[in-house]
Amino acid sequence: MIQKLSLLLLTLSISITAQAQKSADKEEWQSLFNGKDLTGWDIKIAGHKVNDNYKNTFLVEDDMIRVNYKEYDKFTTEYGHMYYHKPYSHYKIRLQYRFTGNQVPGGASWNVRNSGIMLHSQSAASLGIDQDFPISLEMQYLGGLGSGERNTGNLCTPGTIVDIDGKLAEAHCINSTSKTYNGDQWVNAEAIVLGDSIIYHLIEGDTVLVYTNPRVGGGYVGKNHTFKDGKVGNEAEWIKKDGTKLGSGYIALQAESHPIDFRNIELLNLKGCMDPKAANYKSYYIAADNSTCTYKKK
Template sequence: MNRITRFSVSLLSGAMMLASCHAKEGDAATKEDTKKADAGEWIQLFNGKDLTGWTPKFRGHELGVNFKDTFRVEDGILKVSYDNYEKWNSDFGHLFYKDEFSHYILRAEYRFVGDQVKGGPKWALRNNGFMIHGQSAASMKKGQNFPDSIEVQLLGGAPDSKEPRPTLSICTPGTHIEMDGKLIKPHVIRAKGPTFHGDEWVTIEVEVRGSEVIRHKVGDKVILEYNKPQLDNGTLLEKGTISIQAESHPTEFRKIELKVLEK
């Protein structure tokens, strides 16, 4: 075997070893997340570096298109940004996490910043949300505004206003819920929680136990509790996707984590 052949074999061998190493690292990371989930430990859905594990879906666009670079990670913060927009054109978007969940606690830290994009709807001022028990991103129609899901609404106080705008209300695109044994059909069910003004960071938790019960929490306080999340045809929702919204106001997330609960 001549020197060139030996060098080529050595180079190929090194590349194969490196690829094998990366594959093992990826497998190890996946197995580690699985172990953490099984052990009921917190899983970091947002890794603080990039959008690994998340896929965007915007109205009017194919799955995976990050329209105008709306969802991005900068300085360890997951941002919903509108600095590439001239005006709002009903470009509703969602960023979907790769896995579905059934029984879990979702915990997040978020805040609203800056100004709403020009032309954004009034109701969307300082407004975002976690869509839970949602349909898959792949099953959404190209022109669909929102996934069929239960929205845990994130809301901030309007600038220069003391009007109450409590966070953690419910919106029900394509769905209904039950409260106190009664079917609730209005699209918005208002919470009676606190209003957060300005750009302060807010920590919230959502406890989800399949179709049995869902609780919205600020700190240790339960803001809303409801049962039997279901499609508007009555099909109970036992599990589903988790996604965050892009509906015209800049929003930042510095932590999104989840703990799987035993059924």
């Protein structure tokens, strides 16, 4: 009888341990978009105050965030971004995007089927009133133009610089190795962001670009274009930060004059409680924030 009880207790203990391990291994992706409205996001459009959604540039339709220009007669300098309200440092983000229709009149030729998401961005509130782009790392999305190759999942660097293959990459925009995606098709995009160490861009599951050591510097949109040229707020403070590592920040969706839709925007935080004894421990965390640990009462 005692042997049977001991075996039962051992089996139960193994089962509980296995369940706990399974729970620790299960990825908890969170949606950044509720599918109904823009709650949790801050809008900043050049020339306008924070959360002035000029001419309804950003709107929600059919479970999508849509960048649209239906109310525009002409685009001038209304470069816009919509920022998720919480900053992150170590995470994965995945979404689907598609370009639609035609560019609004007045948009620059280089902005045809051109948009993206900003990683490690400054906050919406910290931008200058006329600032075009936030200091950030842009995962640039480009749509095909019907002929020729046009990579997507590229990197552009407003106010930032990175290393590629261990060497400083001086170009403002750096092409990925992705395929070209023509038409109004949905494209799956993902970024794996590991603080100030390494960042991966993925398109349709393929890693198309890798870079390391992100930091402030390199001019605004290239070394010959200053923060003053870009109407960056607190220009002097950003100049002081030259060379400072960029290890965290906000995520923003971009509006650059061509309509684009975003959907299924999800994030997996890779920073959290790394104490295996805690109830909210996750085995996939790679950066510790043990201040968030919670423990079951005995």
